[in-house]
Amino acid sequence: MIRFDLAGERIELAADAEDAAALTRLAGQFTGLLGASAATAEHAPATDPALRRLLPDPVQDDPEESEEVRGLTAVALVEHKRANAERVAATLARPGALEPRDELAWLQWLTDIRLVLAARLGILVDGDEGLVETEEQRAMGWTYHALGALQAELLELLDERAAQRAGS
Amino acid sequence: MTSIGPQLDEELLLAPRSSLDRPWRTVVWNDPVNLMQYVAHVFRTYFGYPREEAERLMLRVHHEGRAVVATGPREQIERHTEAMHEYGLWATSDKGDG
Structure with missing residues (x-):
């Protein structure tokens, strides 16, 4: 079980050992x-659909411009996403009150990991249920939805805190 | 009958004269993964849109498939688009169609 709570001004993370692992x-x-993408990210659009979604074409309808911008931004973007994942792992290793930077890392990483799972499950347009043929796919689908619910919980707490701040 | 006098002239003067005058824009596209409340949260916290405007833009993305969320000089727009990618939103920069 992984959950967030609002304790005063702080978001607190609680995680049991199994789910944290x-x-x-x-x-x-x-x-x-x-890491697999880092070597090539600045030179070309990724071929893996999950990576393509994490690092989309930056400029619409202009492959040349897109590659130019990608060359300037891809390394920093990959690094940003890697740092988020590491921050999430670090907070799972010592659950408790989150720093503001941790909150953002969790929000963004929950999105990123769900984008990867969705790509693996073939969730491409609104309404897609995703593949459920194998045990692995069913487990992945469960994780996809559970992490969506966890993100919704975090968003509600952030909203609640914003309302408290506005009211005080 | 409506006058087509000074107002029209003024509009023509203010209208972009060529593509060089068009601002760039960040467009956010619909995707099946991101929660609606997350998209609205990003618009509110990153761009600083008031709650109602953030909701309106999020619903436009959801129902119409995309929405322009920022316009401005190219460098600024590219930075906004990259920030949207940091948040995992599907966004692109383009030159507005005037």
């Missing part, structure tokens, strides 16, 4: 995927 493994796989 599972999510830490996922974060490690995510940085591995990014």
Whole structure:
């Protein structure tokens, strides 16, 4: 079980050992995927659909411009996403009150990991249920939805805190 | 009958004269993964849009498939688009169609 709570001004992370380990493994796989792309990210659009979605074409309808901009931004973008995953793993290793930077890392990484899972499950347009043929796909689908629910929980707490701040 | 006098002249003067005058823009595209409340949260916290405007833009992305979320000089727009990629939103820069 992984959950967030609002304690005064702070978001607190609670995680049992088993789920913390599972999510830490996922974060490690995510940085591995990014690592595989790092060598080529600045030169060409990725061929892996998950990486293409994480590092989309920056300029619409202009491949040449897109590659020029990608050359300037891809390394920093990959590094940003890798740092988020590492920060998430670090907070799972010592659950408790999150720093503001941790909150942002969690929000962004939950999105990124769900983008990867969705690409693997073939969730491409609104309404796609995703592949459920194998045990692995069903487990991945469960994780995809569970992490979506976790992100929704975090967003609600951030909203609640913003309302508290506005009211005080 | 409506006058086509000074107002029209003024509009013509203010209209972009060539593509060089068009601002660049950041367009956010719909995707099946991102939660609607997350997209609205990003528009509110990153761009500083008021809650209602952020919701309106999020719903436009959801229903129409895309929305222009920022316009401005090229460098600024490229930075905004990159920031959207940091958030995992599907965004592109382009030169507005005037």
